[in-house]
Amino acid sequence: MRHEVEPLRHGTMRERNLAVVLGEIARRQPVSRARLAEATGFTKTTVSSLVASLAGAGLVREDGPVRDGERGRPATAVSVNGDRVAGLGLEINVDYLAACVLDLGRRIRHRHIVAADNRDRAPERVIAGLTGLAARAISAAGEQGLSVAGAVVALPGTLDQGGGRLRSAPNLGWDDVPAGELLDAGLPALPLAADYDNEANLAALGELWFGDGPALGSYVHVSGEIGIGAGIVVDGRVFRGAHGFAGELGHVVVEPGGPPCACGGRGCLEQVAGQEAILRGAGIAAVTATSSASPDGPLSALVARLERGDERALTAVRRAGEALGQALATAVNLLDPDTIVLGGIFSGLAPWARPATEAALADGAGLVRRSPPRLTVSRLGGDAAALGAASLVVERVLDDPSRLVTRC
Amino acid sequence: MRHEVEPLRHGTMRERNLAVVLGEIARRQPVSRARLAEATGFTKTTVSSLVASLAGAGLVREDGPVRDGERGRPATAVSVNGDRVAGLGLEINVDYLAACVLDLGRRIRHRHIVAADNRDRAPERVIAGLTGLAARAISAAGEQGLSVAGAVVALPGTLDQGGGRLRSAPNLGWDDVPAGELLDAGLPALPLAADYDNEANLAALGELWFGDGPALGSYVHVSGEIGIGAGIVVDGRVFRGAHGFAGELGHVVVEPGGPPCACGGRGCLEQVAGQEAILRGAGIAAVTATSSASPDGPLSALVARLERGDERALTAVRRAGEALGQALATAVNLLDPDTIVLGGIFSGLAPWARPATEAALADGAGLVRRSPPRLTVSRLGGDAAALGAASLVVERVLDDPSRLVTRC
CATH class of the missing domain: 3.30.420.40 (ATPase, nucleotide binding domain)
Known part of the structure; x- marks a missing residue:
């Protein structure tokens, strides 16, 4: 039974430290660098360098002054930046296709549900419909200044782990469809590789963030x-x-x-x-x-x-x-x-x-x-799984920001 | 559903770093300081200081030379020290009491099973029997130069989480017994607080380490x-x-x-x-x-x-x-x-x-x-849960050694 809370294998101290600092910012925001240094045990210099890297990648931003604990001196606060990076959630279901874009603050920036009877339609056609929705979502995100970091796709059936092979989707009448491969071919390249999960798991996550x-x-x-x-x-x-x-x-x-x-x-x-x-x-x-x-x-x-x-x-x-x-x-x-x-x-x-x-x-x-x-x-409405899927992308970015941070 | 793989909340960077280095030593042992620096991203100076603290607490030791990767230069290797710190596992079951001591390498150093019909015996009497077994185990450990870091107790029933209150142990005929409290009073003070869990969970863990x-x-x-x-x-x-x-x-x-x-x-x-x-x-x-x-x-x-x-x-x-x-x-x-x-x-x-x-x-x-x-x-024999309980103590020491390391 794989559980997602596996210890992340960060290759280097810097990757691990970026994740630690971003995690503390997400938990405590708005928060001063001095508080971050206290919370993480890093020196202020290290915190400032890590914050600069995260800010350079558009993951955090300075937010104006915050009162800094008992000392009462105003300091510049750092928060997660909701205006630069986003996650894309996609969903194929029996009666509809859905796409949604969440920013790093998990605000819904784009939400599109298209009713469609996907029962017994060829997987290629359904997937082409979804990649069309994805392209529109990415462009709608771009118009809001958001760059999409990655996509997670909700599929209504039993998946082989890893590649997104849909072993069986009885509601769709699909059997052993390489959905992940077809989608990988149709989706634009994004910084994080696309991931696939079943509808039940992602709808459950949607409830956590939007229920x-x-x-x-x-x-x-x-x-x-x-x-x-x-x-x-x-x-x-x-x-x-x-x-x-x-x-x-x-x-x-x-x-x-x-x-x-x-x-x-x-x-x-x-x-x-x-x-x-x-x-x-x-x-x-x-x-x-x-x-x-x-x-x-x-x-x-x-x-x-x-x-x-x-x-x-x-x-x-x-x-x-x-x-x-x-x-x-x-x-x-x-x-x-x-x-x-x-x-x-x-x-x-x-x-x-x-x-x-x-x-x-x-x-x-x-x-x-x-x-x-x-x-x-x-x-939640019908696209709970698409919301959960986009949330999962946000979570992955916050858990391991190093892939979005250019190396110095 | 609490899952044990929660992110540890280390108060300070040093506590977190001690855990990171000890974890790498346990995974890679015997391992040189240079490899540890590579694996963790810490400087060699930081690694040496952390290793010195862990060695001071008897948690790791120098092991003689190891060949250091491609460079082939022999370096001093560090390993988990199996000869100084130990975990105590205790078990109350229907037909017996058990105690065992594992060193940090999970070698069994002491194992004692006493057949006893505990059905319908007063909890106080059964627990007095177990604390007697614990005292003997701690003394047997001491004779081998081992200092017991903590104890986990396996109880055959439904526990309230935290305090070790045994809500119901139908096999013993016990009902709502403050087993944790009684044991806390009877066990000697150890660096880590005693913990309680049910037999099914700890027997399962025993299988992981001894099956x-x-x-x-x-x-x-x-x-x-x-x-x-x-x-x-x-x-x-x-x-x-x-x-x-x-x-x-x-x-x-x-x-x-x-x-x-x-x-x-x-x-x-x-x-x-x-x-x-x-x-x-x-x-x-x-x-x-x-x-x-x-x-x-x-x-x-x-x-x-x-x-x-x-x-x-x-x-x-x-x-x-x-x-x-x-x-x-x-x-x-x-x-x-x-x-x-x-x-x-x-x-x-x-x-x-x-x-x-x-x-x-x-x-x-x-x-x-x-x-x-x-x-x-x-x-595994009847004392699988006691073995699992002692393993859990070892795991806790390896996961968070800071409580055993005196502050510098």
Whole structure:
């Protein structure tokens, strides 16, 4: 289980020191060089030289005077510069493509969602659509004086770690697609190499930066539409497991011997609480589920029935909520999170599903913990994963600025 | 979900630098000061001063000449000093008390297991027994010239994080016992404050240092006797969750609506594959199960029956193995480990339980991963947790030596 908080292997002391100083600036900003020297143990000369390098790369800036602790003398403050460097987040999903640009202060500078039914479209065409969106985003960033440091791409499926090979994306009908390679060929060269991750992980990170934030503590974020995935976030980082497959909540068995699943198992959560299972249970024809290109199209018919109190729809959604709670109880027993965030289809269905989820969670998580974790509902829109992807670029720049700092 | 690989908050540059240099020495030993300067980016003067401080604290030593890379000039090598500082591991378990002393090279310098039926004994008496063992261990270390830097204590139950309050230890019949407080009062003062953790986590760490080691990758270690727990180890550190309750494998539901569990749930793994459930299934009276004070006493009758091919015993153990495999499949879907290690009662029962475990695991982990993780059987004895506890002390010293280095 790889965990992102691995000790960074900085090649040289200067690289390490740049990261230390930028980290302290991000934590304490606005902050004087004298405070930075205190906090890091570096001499003021070293701090000044490191700050100058970071400023030269557009990563920090001087901010005007700040009062310097007890001594009260005004000093020049340093802050992270939100106006020069940015991260690009991209997302391919079943019903849309998305791009967004965040500056180093994680302000959204550009956000573009294009509805598109990507089901069964050739990967090359979908990826060409996304690289077009990327080019527009980079140019929109440039018009604001921002230079894009790197991109992370959210893909809706199981990825081989490293190269962004999409082993399987059942919602798209894709199987073993070299998405990373195709994207690498289509994206412009940026200082940091493009990176790929699955939608569940990045949507979870989006919640950290654009949802409830640090109040979430460590959390499990449920996402997905036809499939059900979870992003596990610990200490602000995604927990990926040894091969990037952690968080496969959809394949936790909730009905041993139940309906067969594409994964080879039986009674997986997805077979009871996935979008298609719910629609089927509610008596809504599958053809409706795949005929709409709007982000929440397949669910709108369901929500309409729920709102008018249709008993069959209510029962299907309650059963899904209950099964979700059972699977989450297992996740709680194994992962012990502070919070569970319902995203994906479950945020829209929360008014009807949540009581059953909470009851099953309270039952199953039992007495091992004193109480089940807090359950919240995501307020982010469809492009949560693109926001998370762009955040990850920002995080990488702040964690290791040396790649953007020209050597002296 | 707290993860141990948190960035250390070193107060000063010197503390951080001591840790950096000691870390490089541990990784590269024997290593010259010149190589250390290259690896860390520090000047040779800084390296020499840091090495002198570490040597003064007995943490490193000069080792005689080493050939220094391409230049071929012999230089004085520095290594971790295994002969001055040690870690103490202690363990309270149902059937025994254990203490062990490891030097900084993780060689076992003292190992003492005392069989004792601790079930329903007063916590104060059990703890007095353990502090007696600790005193003997510290004195045995002293006779070898080792000074004990700190102790970690393995407790068989659910702990409140921090103070070592044992909320519940069903195998001991203890409930809400301030074990940490009682131990703090009974243990001698050591440079590092004593720390407490549960048996499952520390037995898992023992496997890392005294079992298959780094070949395990990231892994889930199954332990426990009457209860079933798991220690989750990622990048060499225990994954504990937000409140220290991660890894409650025993409460993963394998039979929804099945037998009620003390946790308040139904059909928990413990109710199907825990020691008492297996013995009951095998037709061995519970009185046998609790009448022996030898570490594997309750199981010896079972193993005898298995060895002579008793069908009822075989069926009970196979069913337990299957249920364990189902629960592990869930753990694999959520945590994606490289390896699963069967410890606790399952190491002794592996010849009969393992095929069923592997089959259920292969079924349940399905196609999400290409193949289920490797399954291995622990070869460690009963005091795995004490070994893991002592290892944790060694790790803490190596991670942050500043507390042992007197300030200059």
